[in-house]
Amino acid sequence: MSSSTNPLWEYFHRGEKQNSAQYETWCKGCVKYYLDKEQRELEERIRNEDEAKKYQEQQKAFKEACIAAGSVRGEETAFITHLLGSHRNKTQQECLHASDEAKVEAKRQREQGTSSTVHAQGKTTALKCQISALVDTPGSLSEPSSSPASKKLRQTHLKTYNALQMPFSDSEVEALQAQALRAQVSSKSPETLFEDQEMLKFIGMLRKEAIHIMPTAKVLGGRLLTAAAATVEKKLEEILRGQVLGMS
Numbered sequence: 001m002s003s004s005t006n007p008l009w010e011y012f013h014r015g016e017k018q019n020s021a022q023y024e025t026w027c028k029g030c031v032k033y034y035l036d037k038e039q040r041e042l043e044e045r046i047r048n049e050d051e052a053k054k055y056q057e058q059q060k061a062f063k064e065a066c067i068a069a070g071s072v073r074g075e076e077t078a079f080i081t082h083l084l085g086s087h088r089n090k091t092q093q094e095c096l097h098a099s100d101e102a103k104v105e106a107k108r109q110r111e112q113g114t115s116s117t118v119h120a121q122g123k124t125t126a127l128k129c130q131i132s133a134l135v136d137t138p139g140s141l142s143e144p145s146s147s148p149a150s151k152k153l154r155q156t157h158l159k160t161y162n163a164l165q166m167p168f169s170d171s172e173v174e175a176l177q178a179q180a181l182r183a184q185v186s187s188k189s190p191e192t193l194f195e196d197q198e199m200l201k202f203i204g205m206l207r208k209e210a211i212h213i214m215p216t217a218k219v220l221g222g223r224l225l226t227a228a229a230a231t232v233e234k235k236l237e238e239i240l241r242g243q244v245l246g247m248s
């Protein structure tokens with residue numbers, strides 16, 4: 001089964017490629033367990049820091065949780081062994097932190113037998129390697145997506161775990177949603193503010209420094225609107241001219 005379609009990937013964070021074919025991964029249940037353990041202390045410590053520092057510290061805590069959890073080889077059989085434990089090796093106990101959902105899926109795949117896994121490992125390994133190099137990995141956000149696959153393979157070992165793919169903790173989600181409400185009320189925006197596609201695209205572009213380049217009402221309704229109107233007018237003119245030429 002291909003790495004991008006096996007549902008077990010749902011339950012593991014994907015990090016760096018360890019070699020040309022395999023990723024280093026971390027069990028989401030385990031990482032969350034170690035993250036939650038330190039969360040209160042972390043929040044207390046960064047409460048009065050600025051956003052950039054908070055972000056940095058949370059990123060660090062996430063990395064540390066990954067280290068504490070220990071990495072798992074990024075392939076289905078390793079996932080199953082991590083989630084359910086090993087029959088042959090008694091020191092390999094089942095994961096205590098993964099969701100029941102993950103374990104049920106792992107059990108299903110283990111019971112399904114190893115025939116398909118063995119088959120998949122042989123001749124399709126090279127193909128898998130090529131495909132996974134082409135698949136847009138979450139960790140490659142910092143790279144232009146147009147970089148050729150061969151270049152990507154050579155570069156991967158330089159990257160660190162990308163903070164942009166870091167999941168929000170429960171408390172972060174709470175804080176973020178509370179601020180969303182304040183922003184909506186304070187700006188007298190409609191409650192559908194964060195359902196607007198252009199708004200979501202805009203939020204996706206933001207980083208902390210963006211605060212300093214936000215357009216004022218004067219710029220928004222003045223220069224920017226005028227420039228946008230001019231663009232529309234020019235395009236319209238081109239279309240009309242094309243039609244006139246087509247008619248003559």
Ligand SMILES: [Zn+2]
Pocket residue numbers: 027028029030082095096097098
């Ligand atoms: Zn685990």
